[in-house]
Amino acid sequence: MSRLERKTYLSEKVEQLEPSGIRRFFDLASSMENVISLGVGEPDFVTPWSFIEASYHSLEQGYTAYTANAGMIELRHSISQYLEESYNVTYDPENEIIVTVGASQAIDLALRAIVNPGEEVIVVDPSFVSYAPAVSLNGGVPIKIQTTAEFDFKLQPEQIEQAITPRTKAIILCSPNNPTGTVLEGEELNQIASVIEKHDLIVLSDEIYAELTYEEEYTSFASVEKMEERTILISGFSKAFAMTGWRLGFAAGPPGIMEAMLKIHQYTMMCAPTMAQFAALEALKNGKKNVNDMKKSYEQRRNYVVNALNEMGLTCSLPGGAFYVFPSIKRTGLSSGAFAEQLLQQERVAVVPGDVFGESGEGHIRCSYATSIKQLEEAMLRINRFVESI
Structure with a gap:
């Protein structure tokens, strides 16, 4: 081992980070043949052609330089208009919107901007795997609140009250939630907002799945009374x-x-990629039909998968949004990790163990239905065969 590879040269924060559990299963599945992956949260649709074409045209016209640090002003105006029309929240494109390299960079920027060393940030468990590590990397202390299937994995206001200390600075919310698909609505948002205001907290509201809600009209947390002034809305x-x-x-x-x-x-970062910004501008201007078409397909797949899982005895509630289901595998007697590993080895279906999203995810698995119905049908046959075998 060379001197530069010694552990002493590495940041303690990085040393203490666990690798992503999602990525581990994805890498394992990619090394095997005939695998159906329900693991990675990524649409199976190709980016709509008009978005791609807009990017091509920008390159042909020579738009290959940096944009303004905050992003193209035309794109920021479109984002502002989109947010107002879709979610009834108003932002000044000049100084209240920043275009970032994915929603993940926006979360990182927000935490860097507000968190001092040792301050606490509440993270709802189960949640996207990067939230707690991002808090830690920025010097904060993630405080996890465990939600339960009994309440459809919805955060309860009294849980926030119990978690707050003099060091609490912010809370990260994600609705629709990854991994559960749970959507916070109406009075639930109002009750949470009351606690937020009472304790003067900042909210990082990850709304990346806002377009993908099914039965209910989506409500942005920033649109709740008195919340816009203390909410950092994250999307993409x-x-x-x-x-x-x-x-x-x-x-x-x-x-x-x-x-x-x-x-x-x-x-x-300087700025987000220029050609991607032109594609996003086209998406906001003319992409509504594309989004609706994809959403209808996701809804059909969701309904099929939920029915199939319940029929094989893996209790699964109907998620209100995103493109994930989070069924219970407790009746099998296996841990989440063991279930996922054995399913992959025996039946070549990749799912994500629920515990990678937090302790309260144990006893569950996350399945993404962002793949074709044909693939989902075969995956459900294989999972059912695996469940029957144990």
Whole structure:
């Protein structure tokens, strides 16, 4: 081992981080043949052609330089209009919106901007695997609140009250939720907002799946009374617009916080990719039908998968949004990790163990239905065969 490979040269924060459990199963599945992957949260749709064409045209016209640090002003205007028309929240494109390299960078920027060393950030469990590590990497302390299947994995306001200490600075919310698909609605949002206001917290509201809600009209947390001034709205184009590889997201929020985030963005990223910004501009202007068509397909797949899982005895509630189901595998007697590993080895179906999303995910698996009905039908046959075998 060379001197530079010694552990002492590495950051303690990085040393303490666990690799992504999602990525581990994806890498394992990719090394095997005849695998149906229900693991990675990525649309199976190709980016709509008009979005791609807009990017081509921008390159042909020579738009290959940096944009403004905060993103193209035309795109920021379109994002502002989109948010107002879709979710009844108003942001000034000049100083309240930043275009980022995916929603993940927006989350990182927000945490860097608001968290001081040792301050606590509440993270709802189960949740997207990057939230707690992002808090830790930015010097904060993630405080996890465990939700349960009994309440459809919905955060209860009294849980927030119990988790708050003098060091609490912020809370990260994700609705529709990854991995459960749970959507917070109406009075649930109002009750949470009351606690947020009472304790003067900042909210990072990850709304990347906002377009993908099914039975109910989506309500942005920033649209709840008195919440816009203390909410950093995080979203992007990866999921609903089928643009994961384009790496384009955005953050919207109070001008003071956006100014701080922009300073960090200037030094660490400069700007989001120019050609991707042109694709996103086309997506907002003319992509509504594409999004609706994909959403209808996801809804059909969701209904099929939920029915199939319940029929084989894996209890699964009907998620209100995103493109995941989170069935219970407790009746099998296996842990989440053992279930996922044995299913992959025996039946060549890749799912994600629920515990990688937090302790309360144990006893569940996450299945993404962002794949074709044909693939889903075969996957359900294989899972059923595996369940019967044990």
